[in-house]
Amino acid sequence: MRQRKVINIVAIVLLVGFAYAAVQNSPVLSDEKNSYLGGLVWTNSLEEGLAASQEQNKPVLVYFWAVWCQYCEKFETQTLPDERVKQKLNNDFILVAIDLDENKEVPREYGVSYPPHELFLDENGNVITRIPGYANADRFYSVLTEVSDNYKKPAHGAEQ
């Protein structure tokens, strides 16, 4: 019993210490522009994105993610920071980031069930193409080039 009381006290101290340390040590992700997603500037609103797309004649990239998603983390730290990808995204795309824990309407509308998911839309919200899941920088860049090249020629615009 004495040993048990000691074990109990040690366990409780460990748990409280852990709970506190866990909260203190976790990276905080919040800022208005979602710039933690690969250091780019994203909007959270699809309507805003589509409006900007009409204005600037650029396709929309909708990136679906979640804080707990490890393949999103990989995508954000290995694919998005790639120089070619970053430049292409900044110049030729309207960026929309949808947190699957917060926004349930947009994923449902486009049949997105799990993160990560990269969806390319034209200015009317029609699907051009999509990448379900993680894509490495090479693959992602080739899709980006394909989408933006075709987008500039209105005759061969959206597929759907």
Add this chain to the structure above:
Amino acid sequence: MIDGEIILYLVLIFSALTVTGLLLKEAKGYEHLMNYIPWLSRISFALLMFDILLLAYYFITSDFTIMYVWQYSSLSLPLSYRISAVLAGQSGTLLFWSFVIYFASIWIAETHRWHNSIVRKTQIVTILCGMFFVVLTIMESPFSTIYAVNPELPATFVPADGNGLNPLLINPWMVAHPPLVFIAYGFATIPFAAAIVNLLTGDARWESIARPWSRITWVFLTLAIAVGGLWAYLVLGWGGFWAWDPVETSSLIPWITLTAYLHASSGYRKNKGTFTTGAPLLAIVSMLMIVYAALVTRSGIFESVHAFGDSSSGTMLIVFMIISLLAGGIPVVKRFFFEEDYPGENIDSSSVKGICSTSTLYYLTTVLFVILAFTSFWGITFPALIQQIEGVKVGVGTEFFNIWGYPAIISLLILTGYCLHREDNITSRKMALIVTVSATILFAFIDIDPAFHVMDHTNPFWTAQPPLYKLIGSVSLLSLFPPILYVLAVTIQRIVSDLRSATLSSRALARRTGVNIIHMGMVLILFGAVMSASFTSTIGASVPTGQIGDYVELEGGYGLKITDYRIEGGPGDRITDVKQNPSAYPVAGITGTVSDIQRAGIFLIFKLNDGSDSIWIASKDVEISPGEEVSVSGSIMHDFESSSTGQIYDYILFTENVVPAKSEDETSWKVYIEVYKNGKVMGNGMAEYIQYKQGDATHPMVDRSLTKDVYAIFQGSKSGNIPLTIMIKPFVNEVWIGVIMFTLGMILILGSELYFKREVHSDKLLNTISKEYQKEGK
């Protein structure tokens, strides 16, 4: 039409009568009530079973006037998936969950022939839980009609087709997963109810009621988690089976606490004076964590693959947790602080006392399990709390669970080895422990690969980690191997000595072998999980469709050959587009109506019309008839002259596969792959990407072997390239083998008790225990 909802109200009425009857019997001893109570209870169970069959019937007959059926089914869905769609949404699962609870309640009563007071008391709590879930089912009613949900619909309107099942759920593993989950969840009610009875009345017989149910629950929960992981591995194309997302993690927490309970209750069984608070508390916590898992998947606080949407049942689940916490918590606190454990606390005959006594080690084991469960619980909970309270998003990734879980796991492994080590000589037992611990500490510093640490050093976040994370994160995973070998060696020694033993009864042999197999399984799972997570090689490839059939050299000595590429179903490519610019379609996929069938030697030539235009198709001889809808894919030739028919075909598509057209809502891209390493084939198979009306699904290629899986993800292609991600994952299958060992081991343990079932379950034995416990004056 029979209204399933009214039947649910009837279930509530009959259950309330049963509970009242049982309470009166227990409190006032009205013997004649026992003529009615069994029948009241049986009727409520039968009504609930009828309701579940009724819902299945609506799915089988595709009655789309029922909202729930419309939401999750469609005419094109095969019968098996239409039946499994009963558990596709939350109201159906709630109905099934209630059904399982009632099943368990009626089962314990019938097997004890309604004679036993501890069974009756347990049944009261079980039925109360069951009633709670019936109320939840009524709130979320799976029987609501579309007219009730949308009052503006005219009463004559009948939908032609349903919304359809989420394509991710169209998979055999997903047929098995929901029933496994909810059978486990339902069965966990019995240990929970028995524990509550023990805490409220002090009845010591509760453990023998809870024992078989906690073990069966553990088997179902193990399988449910494994099947869920396997599904993620085979369908999501995430490239792994475990992602520490809230849904997977929340199902693991009750598994850990239930495992802790199994250890605590085994201590309690050997000596009724130990674990008097720990064992019932863990049974209750396991149930609470199950309810928490249900809350996580459906309340809207978290969202994941199980995107069931918002629901009011979340609040009710919280109410359930609070009531159970109060019912269990108050007696626990009272018992813990105001009642002493028995002085003779040792649970075996060994002479060791103090910190190394078996009961203290058992205690330490359960405490470590609780710590492990808490780290997982906190990892999914505090980000949600912070987001609710402060509106701030906090990142909790895999490394959180790895870093915080590792110390508990390594301690548990060492403890397992020490506890299982059967050695009369205490000095040599201690020697083995000291050697293992020293080797573990030594190996913690051996760096064989940057990825082979508690936290992967190739992770881009590694350098930015806080000091505490760096400290644990820099431990080499090699440190896992001395404890793994220790446990393996000890269990093998036990199995050998048990098999050699002449005195062991066959029942004891079965039980002990079961225990040994389970602990070996644990070691295999840890080994497979750590190896596959640390040493997966990923190779990206993009093969032009022009290179189909050619060997393509990849990085790292790997190579790839695409042997075939097919597009099936869907609207496919439009024939007018293909004819206008054939070079843009190295492989064209076309769906249309067959006409003008001709034979040309070994070929069959026919015309296909998709509404936009028509095109000639040449294929091997297949059984088709005019008017049939088929899909073909292949390459196109211009102005082809056939020597057999003597005709010149302006455009002709050569295909190797003619398949019946699927519905327009479904298009599938299939890539047949051979993966090479140093010029030798190391794996082959087919990777598929399917687009449905409701979304898409990725079916990676998986070529399994004992040492590795060759895994290839294909996520569709709309250009002239076929993008592929190839992964070589070492020792994944050891995880599944471990899961099978868990199941087999527990079946052996259950079987050993079933063999002596009469002895264990007889009222005589229960009464003996009861007398003993009264004698002890507790």
